[in-house]
Amino acid sequence: xxxxxxxxxLAREKAARCEAESLLEAKSRELFLSNKELLxxxxxxxxxxxxxxxxxxxxxxxxxxxxxxxxxxxxxxxxEMTFGREANKLKATSVYDLLDNGxxxxxxxxxxxxxxxxxxxxxxxxxxxxxxxxxxxPFPLELAVSVFELEGKRHxxxxxxxxxxxxEAEEKQLRLEQELRQAQKLESLGTLASGIAHEINTPIxxxxxxxxxxxxxxxxxxxxxxxxxxxxQKADAEEQFKExxxxxxxxxxxxxxxxxxxxxxxxxDQTLDGIERISKIVTAVKExxxxxxxxxxxxxxxxxxxxxxSVTRNExxxxxxxxxxxxxxxxxxxxxxxxxxxxxxxxxxxxxHAIESxxxxxxxxxxxxxxxxxxxxxxxxxxxxxxIPEANRGQIFDPFFTTKEVGKGTGQGLSIAFNIVTQKxxxxxSFTTEEGVGTTFTITLPASPAAEMKAETKExx
Amino acid sequence: MKGVVFTEFLEMVDDKFSPEVTExxxxxxxxxxxxxxxxxxTYDHTELVKLVVNLAAETGAEVPDLVRVFGEHxxxxxxxxxxxxxxxxxxxxxxxxxxxxxxxIEVRKLYPDADLPSVKTERPGDGEMILMxxxxxxxxxxxxxxxxxxxxxxxxxxxxxxxxxxxxxxxxSRVRFKLSKAA
Numbered sequence: 001x002x003x004x005x006x007x008x009x010l011a012r013e014k015a016a017r018c019e020a021e022s023l024l025e026a027k028s029r030e031l032f033l034s035n036k037e038l039l040x041x042x043x044x045x046x047x048x049x050x051x052x053x054x055x056x057x058x059x060x061x062x063x064x065x066x067x068x069x070x071x072x073x074x075x076x077x078x079x080e081m082t083f084g085r086e087a088n089k090l091k092a093t094s095v096y097d098l099l100d101n102g103x104x105x106x107x108x109x110x111x112x113x114x115x116x117x118x119x120x121x122x123x124x125x126x127x128x129x130x131x132x133x134x135x136x137x138p139f140p141l142e143l144a145v146s147v148f149e150l151e152g153k154r155h156x157x158x159x160x161x162x163x164x165x166x167x168e169a170e171e172k173q174l175r176l177e178q179e180l181r182q183a184q185k186l187e188s189l190g191t192l193a194s195g196i197a198h199e200i201n202t203p204i205x206x207x208x209x210x211x212x213x214x215x216x217x218x219x220x221x222x223x224x225x226x227x228x229x230x231x232x233q234k235a236d237a238e239e240q241f242k243e244x245x246x247x248x249x250x251x252x253x254x255x256x257x258x259x260x261x262x263x264x265x266x267x268x269d270q271t272l273d274g275i276e277r278i279s280k281i282v283t284a285v286k287e288x289x290x291x292x293x294x295x296x297x298x299x300x301x302x303x304x305x306x307x308x309x310s311v312t313r314n315e316x317x318x319x320x321x322x323x324x325x326x327x328x329x330x331x332x333x334x335x336x337x338x339x340x341x342x343x344x345x346x347x348x349x350x351x352x353h354a355i356e357s358x359x360x361x362x363x364x365x366x367x368x369x370x371x372x373x374x375x376x377x378x379x380x381x382x383x384x385x386x387x388i389p390e391a392n393r394g395q396i397f398d399p400f401f402t403t404k405e406v407g408k409g410t411g412q413g414l415s416i417a418f419n420i421v422t423q424k425x426x427x428x429x430s431f432t433t434e435e436g437v438g439t440t441f442t443i444t445l446p447a448s449p450a451a452e453m454k455a456e457t458k459e460x461x
Numbered sequence: 462m463k464g465v466v467f468t469e470f471l472e473m474v475d476d477k478f479s480p481e482v483t484e485x486x487x488x489x490x491x492x493x494x495x496x497x498x499x500x501x502x503t504y505d506h507t508e509l510v511k512l513v514v515n516l517a518a519e520t521g522a523e524v525p526d527l528v529r530v531f532g533e534h535x536x537x538x539x540x541x542x543x544x545x546x547x548x549x550x551x552x553x554x555x556x557x558x559x560x561x562x563x564x565x566i567e568v569r570k571l572y573p574d575a576d577l578p579s580v581k582t583e584r585p586g587d588g589e590m591i592l593m594x595x596x597x598x599x600x601x602x603x604x605x606x607x608x609x610x611x612x613x614x615x616x617x618x619x620x621x622x623x624x625x626x627x628x629x630x631x632x633x634s635r636v637r638f639k640l641s642k643a644a
Contacts, residue, residue, distance in 0.1 A: 001480050008484050015497030023501055 062141075062160035068153060070095045082141075082162045084134040095158055100138055103129035110145055111156070131160065140167050197282040204282065208275045215268045225261065284310040298332035299340075301370055301377060308344045309368075316352040320364040320383070327371045331447045339420045340445075343429075346413040347381040347441050354385025354439060372447065376427075379443045387435035396431075421445070462598070463575060464502035465542075466535070467509060471498070473534045474516060486515035503574065506598050525602045532606015533613065540614060553615040554590045554640070557608070558582045578604065588642035594635070601625075601633035608638060617642070 001009075056063055056076050062083075065074040075090040083090065083098055096104045106129060126142040133139060139162060146157040232248060235241040252258075284307040302324075309322060316322060333340075348366065355364030367382040388396060397418040421429040425445050433439040474483045487496035490511040494504055513531075517524045540547050546564050547556065561580045568575055578596035585591060594604040605625060612618040620643045629635040 005480055005484050008487075009480070012487075012495065012497040015495065016499040016502075019497065019502055020499040023499065 060161075062158070062162070064090075064095055064156075064158040064160070066095050066156040066158065068155070070156065073155075079160075082133075082160065083131065095156070098131055100130040100132055103131070103143075107143065107145065110143075111147065126159075126161075128163070131162070139164050193285050197285045200278070200282050204275060204279055208272070208279070211268055211271045211275060215265070215272070218264055218268065222261065225257075281310050283307075295336070296334045297337055298334045299337050301330055301333045301340075301379065302326040302328075304337065304341060305344055305368055305370070305379070308341055308348060312345055312348050312352075315349050316355075316366060319352050319356045320366045323365065323367045325367065325369040327369075330370050330372055330377060333377045333445050333447055335425055335445060336420075339424060343417040343420050343443065344379070344381070346417045347443075350413060350441075351381055351383035351385060351439075354383050354387070356385075358384075358386040358436070375447055376444045377447045379445070380440050382438060382440040384438040387437055387439055388431070388433040389435055393433070397429075462504055462506035462509060463500070463572060464498045464504060465500040467498040467504060467512075468500050469535050469538050470509060470512060470531055471496070472538075473531055477530075477534075478516075478520065482516070482519055486512055486519055489515045489518075503572075506600075528600065528602035529606035529609065532603040532608075533610040534606075535603070536607045536610025536614065547614070551615075553611060553617050553621065554582075554584065556611065556615070557590065557592060557640075580604075588644070590640040592638040592640065594638065597634060599629075599633040601627065601636035604636065605638070608640070619643075 056074075059076055059078055062079040063076045064072050064079055066072055072090050072093050072095050075087055079085075079090060080087055085093070096107060099107055106127065110127065126144045129141055129143050130138045131141040142161045142163055144159045146159070148155055148157070232245060235245045305324070305326070309324075348368075351366045355366070358364070364384045365382075366384075367380075369378075369380045369382075371378050396414050398415060418429050421427040421443055427443060427445040429441065429443055431439055431441045471483050471487075474486065490496070490508070492508050492511060494508060496512075498504060513524055513527050516522075516527055520527075546559075546567070551559075557580075561582065565577050565580070568577060578594060578598070578600070581593045581595075583591045592608065594601055596604075605623070608623060609618065612621050612623075622641050622643070624639040624641070626637045626639070627633060627635070628637055
């Protein structure tokens, strides 16, 4: 190769090297810019991913991502809490296993409604279904399913919301409305009963007066009859009055005067007894329907129990005998009379129902005792009924808890009684029970003036 | 067109003719790049055409023959430069199928701006392959040379016949090569 050729080659190689260096620099810069953009894009993606993860995990609703077969691929924290299952256990679960049988069919049907031509579909609106917790406890939930396709594979997004609290609130509201209607009805009945009691009082009064008049008059008549008997015996000895005496004796026999003399006084006594009972019931109805005051008032507790027993007689007389053991020296008890009447009534009626529920041939026994201990008055209502099963003992004071058949109890009686005794009177309401043997409810109320003051202050607040 | 084609072409002229011939065809071609090529650069493909035309004038050989010879030479050089693209145990047809589906994809990773020809293949029957070359640069002769180089590399040059049919009215922009293995 001659020198000229070599020089040309050298010049070309230098130019090529310069170009290669320029290219290298340009590529380095491109690489740097490209890396910078990639880094920025990657940071944006990481940020978005964290944001989406946070939304996914912190969402108050349950979010489940499934594959085409309904197998859970991802579940958020709300799902873990709602279904009571850990994330790794949820992952291996079919989403349909989180529903009860009926809802499972409905959910499958929901997915069938999907238009296969669409790559993203929300199937229908939120629907109410029944979910299953880890221990298979059913609970109400709302469910909506979205279906989408990603890289040719079908996925499902299940959005659920536990609506247990809402359902309970709705049921509670419904029951409260029923209670209110019932209370309004009872109030009307109370007013009506009070009116009837007032109307019955007047005729009872003159029936009572007349019965007493008849009793006294008959006693007078009896002395007249005795004089007639003496006269008749004397006339018997006289031949001239023989015919008249015979006629009088025949009339007396025909009228069965001896029987009348014997029976009329007891008939009048029975009538007076009956009138007294009617009068007592009427007074009790009046007292019960219009307790008179909503302020703390000192009452004779024994008398209040007697009144309540009269009013509730129809509830217990066919199933139990009632025995009272009242402490006669019981002090007056400061209380809200209407409320305490209701508590005692609830306990007596419950006792009767417990005895009825136990069944058996003879009558059961309800024993009501009062006694004074320190500064308290204790009232106990004991029945020989079925007792309270151990499983229910923790719940009997809960609102709406009842084991009675439909129409026989609202589950409010003991809850209201507990509230009245503990909240309004600073007292206690406790029970001892033995299944198959019976139950004793014991009310303890403060009898001291201090308690009265406290209760009055509470009422004022 | 990638600079490696130019550098390899000039190398071939050096080898097969002489450095003086190389310098003369560069001088006579009046090139924008002045013939200063680097393998990683990109240049106007018409410069190659000018160089080949000048080489034909210098040597008295036909342009298509020169281009085909260069193609055959270039195949061997590519194997030397990028040996990982070739599997020696591979069948020649399988290799040709990999040009479009594998090698061109790898080339684009290195040179995203590379403007590569389309090389589609099909096998109509046993021992037969149709290779369809398409490129606006009309370098079907270079493609032909590359195929020949390939057959040579796989030692089947005598066993595979090539039937070439231009489907672009002689422009060389769309050419069908039918390769048939001898029975």
